[in-house]
Amino acid sequence: MSFNHQSVPRPCEDEQLDPALRATLADFRLSVHAWADAASSRPRMPLAASPHRGRLWRLAAGCALGCALLAGSVSTGVYQHHRKEIRIAQAREAEHQRQLAAARASQQARDEEDLLAKVDSDIARQTPSAMEPLARLMSDDETR
Amino acid sequence: MTRSTAQDVAAEEFSAVVTAHRPQIFRFLLASTRDVDLAETLTQECFLKAHRNWTGFRGDSTAMTWLMRIAINLQKDHWRNRRMQFWRHARTNSVDIDEAGEWLPSGESSAEQKVLAQERVAQVWKAVEGLSERQRSVFLLRYVEELELSEIARATGLNEGTVKAHLSRALAKVRAELGGKR
Numbered sequence: 001m002s003f004n005h006q007s008v009p010r011p012c013e014d015e016q017l018d019p020a021l022r023a024t025l026a027d028f029r030l031s032v033h034a035w036a037d038a039a040s041s042r043p044r045m046p047l048a049a050s051p052h053r054g055r056l057w058r059l060a061a062g063c064a065l066g067c068a069l070l071a072g073s074v075s076t077g078v079y080q081h082h083r084k085e086i087r088i089a090q091a092r093e094a095e096h097q098r099q100l101a102a103a104r105a106s107q108q109a110r111d112e113e114d115l116l117a118k119v120d121s122d123i124a125r126q127t128p129s130a131m132e133p134l135a136r137l138m139s140d141d142e143t144r
Numbered sequence: 145m146t147r148s149t150a151q152d153v154a155a156e157e158f159s160a161v162v163t164a165h166r167p168q169i170f171r172f173l174l175a176s177t178r179d180v181d182l183a184e185t186l187t188q189e190c191f192l193k194a195h196r197n198w199t200g201f202r203g204d205s206t207a208m209t210w211l212m213r214i215a216i217n218l219q220k221d222h223w224r225n226r227r228m229q230f231w232r233h234a235r236t237n238s239v240d241i242d243e244a245g246e247w248l249p250s251g252e253s254s255a256e257q258k259v260l261a262q263e264r265v266a267q268v269w270k271a272v273e274g275l276s277e278r279q280r281s282v283f284l285l286r287y288v289e290e291l292e293l294s295e296i297a298r299a300t301g302l303n304e305g306t307v308k309a310h311l312s313r314a315l316a317k318v319r320a321e322l323g324g325k326r
Contacts, residue, residue: 017315024322025287027248027261028268032288035247036171039180 158198161207162191168208168289169215175284176219178269186222190215205298212291212299216281223277264322271321275314282307283314 017025169190174183193214194201201210248262272280278300285296293311297304 021315021319021322024261024264024268025318028265029288029290031247031262031265032171032175032284036167036174038247039174039183040167040170042180 154198158195161194161211165208165211166191169211172212172284172289173215173219175272175288176280182222186215186218189218193218206295209291209295209298212285212289213301216300219281220277267321268318271314271318274321275317278302279310279314279317282310283318286311 166187170183170187173186173190174180177183177186190211194211201207205213248258248265272283275283281300282296282302285291285299286293291299293304293307296302297307300307302310
């Protein structure tokens with residue numbers, strides 16, 4: 001079905017166009033012609049007469065770039081400050097852990113020394129009754 | 145004939161060529177790009193290029209075919225550059241297929257017939273959008289500009305057999321699009 005049957009493309013011997021397709025192609029051609037005619041006759045603004053178009057674009061692009069730079073520098077500063085705080089906290093924590101470990105180690109060493117001293121003194125004081133003659137001989141040798 | 149007189153004659157000839165063929169070149173570029181501003185820009189470039197080379201035009205083909213060849217090459221260059229620099233022109237001004245299909249002059253048919261015709265024209269636009277660059281050029285030159293196959297061959301720089309093959313494939317795609325939506 002063609003909307004306007006006056007204009008149909010000239011047939012070519014190799015093109016087997018059925019009437020419906022031919023009518024559609026004619027409509028297509030008419031629509032392109034109508035569109036082109038309307039576009040050609042539309043009022044146009046010369047480029048020189050619209051200087052703010054480019055200026056507006058430049059202004060908008062400049063604002064966007066400025067905002068992006070500002071946001072970037074602020075966020076970089078905040079990020080670096082945050083990282084510095086984290087590093088300080090980590091160093092403090094490590095120092096604290098090191099002190100705790102040192103205290104634990106010295107306490108452990110003291111406990112071991114006390115234990116050994118106690119064992120020595122216990123051994124020194126108590127001589128089993130079965131060993132009494134041998135202990136007396138040793139003290140005789142020392143006096144001689 | 146003095147040099148200035150010869151230049152005047154050439155300028156007059158070129159002016160007549162512009163007046164005669166500008167609408168056709170613009171229409172072809174508009175149908176190819178579906179972008180009014182781009183079609184206008186490319187049309188200006190086409191005639192600027194033609195003006196620079198006007199003295200070299202020997203008349204082997206018609207002025208129309210010669211101009212159409214320049215327009216096709218400019219369009220090709222434009223798409224090639226656009227692909228390379230898509231960041232610069234990420235936005236396209238091409239109108240929507242349905243919008244392009246609405247341009248149908250009012251006739252004596254009923255409103256229902258007009259709507260149906262618009263739908264079918266929009267389907268043709270959709271099929272044209274899916275064509276390769278060469279198929280699209282050949283199809284538009286044949287069914288919008290109504291050029292003969294020999295003229296299309298000269299304008300596109302292809303031989304007639306290749307033009308026929310492209311046209312046949314383009315028509316098959318248009319038929320398929322129309323057939324699928326019936």
